Amino acid sequence: xxxxxxxxxxxxxxxxxxxxxxVFSMLHLVPGDPVRAMFVExxxxxxEQLAQIRHLLGLDKPLHMQYLxxxxxxxxxxxxxxxxTQQSVSELIRANFPSTFQLALAGMSLAVLLGTFxxxxxxxxxxxxxxxxxxxxxxxxxxxxxxxxxxxxxxxxGIKLRWxxxxxxxxxxxxxxxxxxxxxxxxxxxxxxxxxxxLEVLKEDYIRTAHAKGLSNSxxxxxxxxxxxxxxxxxxxxxxxxxxxxxxxIVESVFARRGIGQLLVGALQARDFPLAQGCVLFVAVTYVxxxxxxxLIYGFLDPRIQYHTESTAL
Amino acid sequence: MEEGIAxxxxxxxxxxxxxxxxxxxxxxQLSIVLRQLRRNRGAIVGLSLLILEVLIAIAAPLVAPYxxxxxxxxxxxxxxxxxxxxxxxDVGRDILSRVIYGARISLRVGLISVSIAATIGTTLGIIAxxxxxxxxxxxxxxxxxxxxxxxxxxxxxxxxxxxxxxxNVMIAVGIGGIPTYIRVARGSTLSIRNCxxxxxxxxxxxxxxxxxxxxxxxxxxPPLIVLMTVGVAGAILTASGLSFLGLGAQxxxxxxxxxxxxxxxxxxxxxxxxxxxxxAITITVLxxxxxxxxxxxxxxxxxxx
Numbered sequence: 001x002x003x004x005x006x007x008x009x010x011x012x013x014x015x016x017x018x019x020x021x022x023v024f025s026m027l028h029l030v031p032g033d034p035v036r037a038m039f040v041e042x043x044x045x046x047x048e049q050l051a052q053i054r055h056l057l058g059l060d061k062p063l064h065m066q067y068l069x070x071x072x073x074x075x076x077x078x079x080x081x082x083x084x085t086q087q088s089v090s091e092l093i094r095a096n097f098p099s100t101f102q103l104a105l106a107g108m109s110l111a112v113l114l115g116t117f118x119x120x121x122x123x124x125x126x127x128x129x130x131x132x133x134x135x136x137x138x139x140x141x142x143x144x145x146x147x148x149x150x151x152x153x154x155x156x157x158g159i160k161l162r163w164x165x166x167x168x169x170x171x172x173x174x175x176x177x178x179x180x181x182x183x184x185x186x187x188x189x190x191x192x193x194x195x196x197x198x199l200e201v202l203k204e205d206y207i208r209t210a211h212a213k214g215l216s217n218s219x220x221x222x223x224x225x226x227x228x229x230x231x232x233x234x235x236x237x238x239x240x241x242x243x244x245x246x247x248x249x250i251v252e253s254v255f256a257r258r259g260i261g262q263l264l265v266g267a268l269q270a271r272d273f274p275l276a277q278g279c280v281l282f283v284a285v286t287y288v289x290x291x292x293x294x295x296l297i298y299g300f301l302d303p304r305i306q307y308h309t310e311s312t313a314l
Numbered sequence: 315m316e317e318g319i320a321x322x323x324x325x326x327x328x329x330x331x332x333x334x335x336x337x338x339x340x341x342x343q344l345s346i347v348l349r350q351l352r353r354n355r356g357a358i359v360g361l362s363l364l365i366l367e368v369l370i371a372i373a374a375p376l377v378a379p380y381x382x383x384x385x386x387x388x389x390x391x392x393x394x395x396x397x398x399x400x401x402x403x404d405v406g407r408d409i410l411s412r413v414i415y416g417a418r419i420s421l422r423v424g425l426i427s428v429s430i431a432a433t434i435g436t437t438l439g440i441i442a443x444x445x446x447x448x449x450x451x452x453x454x455x456x457x458x459x460x461x462x463x464x465x466x467x468x469x470x471x472x473x474x475x476x477x478x479x480x481x482n483v484m485i486a487v488g489i490g491g492i493p494t495y496i497r498v499a500r501g502s503t504l505s506i507r508n509c510x511x512x513x514x515x516x517x518x519x520x521x522x523x524x525x526x527x528x529x530x531x532x533x534x535x536p537p538l539i540v541l542m543t544v545g546v547a548g549a550i551l552t553a554s555g556l557s558f559l560g561l562g563a564q565x566x567x568x569x570x571x572x573x574x575x576x577x578x579x580x581x582x583x584x585x586x587x588x589x590x591x592x593x594a595i596t597i598t599v600l601x602x603x604x605x606x607x608x609x610x611x612x613x614x615x616x617x618x619x
Contacts, residue, residue, distance in 0.1 A: 018455070031476070143599035143603050145592065148596065249470065264470060265559050
């Protein structure tokens with residue numbers, strides 16, 4: 001087990017390093033002068049002001065020194081200052097992340113509950129009209145843009161039925177619609193995954209043996225089939241959680257919720273590079289760490305993974 | 315069986331070259347895939363919807379009732395009627411006409427983005443799988459780093475560098491798709507590179523470029539075709555999402571995401587401004603996904619009945 005954990009941890013370090021290099025390079029890959037590009041929107045700046053900003057961002061130093069500066073500050077939690085608001089990027093992220101995390105967690109919980117339930121029902125009624133209907137809903141869920149679903153939810157439940165407030169906020173009532181808009185696609189993916197995984201498991205010999213022993217159908221499904229069928233779903237859940245962090249960017253915009261997404265989009269529209277870099281770095285690192293956690297959980301849940309890793313390492 | 319017959323025919327008449335065998339094998343595989351696809355109702359519905367949409371997009375100037383950019387302030391925010399089937403927007407433009415012209419933009423964005431991703435990703439993936447070693451490690455390292463950015467975030471990071479605009483969105487979505495093609499193409503290459511026909515091609519003096527282009531690429535295509543099909547759907551979704559955020563197509567371009575963005579302001583008094591462009595995105599993506607699912611089943615020998 002330890003070898004498996006060390007294996008995953010050593011894989012993460014170079015990925016994080018490469019992410020930091022890519023995010024650092026964002027500013028340097030801007031065609032032309034990045035500092036000038038930042039001030040195009042606000043009508044330009046004088047040569048002196050540009051030189052001052054260049055100095056402030058450390059752009060007058062050699063490239064490798066700039067990177068070392070960037071990474072050493074980032075490791076200490078200092079991601080620079082927003083060009084527009086002059087606030088600390090780390091502070092802005094710290095203030096906005098709880099809202100994004102809350103939304104992603106609510107979306108994921110909904111996706112797991114709804115997706116697993118629909119997937120099980122579809123698999124148990126395989127090839128029936130019920131199965132076809134659930135799979136049609138799942139295909140629709142994968143195809144429907146979250147921002148459109150969000151607008152439909154606002155129109156139906158906020159404007160017409162007035163069941164939920166449509167003003168922005170972080171309380172549970174205001175969380176419901178954004179969570180549905182964000183989690184519906186993930187629910188559709190999980191439902192498809194659970195269905196196909198459960199159908200595979202139901203064909204296994206040990207399920208036939210369990211039936212032959214005289215166990216009831218519900219015990220066979222819940223205790224024997226589902227436990228094994230849900231193992232691959234853990235990976236999808238991990239990937240989807242990261243995806244939801246990215247998807248929150250759009251959903252936050254639809255519902256005018258504060259969060260990392262709104263922060264990033266605002267930074268992109270204003271060409272506030274330090275803030276945009278900080279947000280991208282933060283979300284990418286969170287995504288990698290969530291996937292690492294999922295990989296480790298997967299290793300615990302499925303002993304075959306550890307065995308495979310150890311045998312290939314030998 | 316068709317495969318066997320094809321080979322027997324060739325062997326019976328004259329000595330078959332490896333290339334001829336592969337061509338015949340591919341032809342017979344294609345007929346099997348098409349037959350499987352015809353049996354799949356979902357795929358047929360998806361394909362029919364997609365063909366209809368492509369035809370409408372091509373014939374947009376003929377089928378659109380109005381000029382999509384023509385403003386008519388007196389007819390602003392009028393609901394669906396016989397005059398304007400999908401209603402009008404805040405400056406009196408006909409939404410149906412804009413949705414029809416929007417199909418041109420969205421399909422173009424999807425196809426160009428996927429072409430960028432598939433061309434670069436497949437090339438790198440085949441090179442990585444074929445040569446292996448340090449080159450493989452470098453290419454796969456790059457793919458893994460790009461995959462470390464969730465969904466739309468990589469596209470947003472690229473937009474941050476290139477700046478907003480429809481062309482930049484195509485590049486951003488294209489680059490975002492590259493790592494998936496690298497992975498799939500590399501995986502296929504690894505299983506193909508030790509096949510007898512590749513060894514045979516090498517034995518008769520084919521150079522590496524020819525082997526990769528004539529022997530590995532055609533055999534690595536099936537999973538890539540599925541990926542490209544669903545990739546178009548994903549690219550349309552991401553690109554319209556970026557336009558919705560105001561980072562893609564700019565007004566007055568009749569792009570579906572940008573139309574939705576404009577429509578949300580008037581949601582309370584004019585639902586049709588936001589509903590129809592969203593419906594167009596959903597139907598397009600749904601039809602492509604249904605076709606993609608059908609192709610996946612048809613190309614998977616385990617699922618053939």
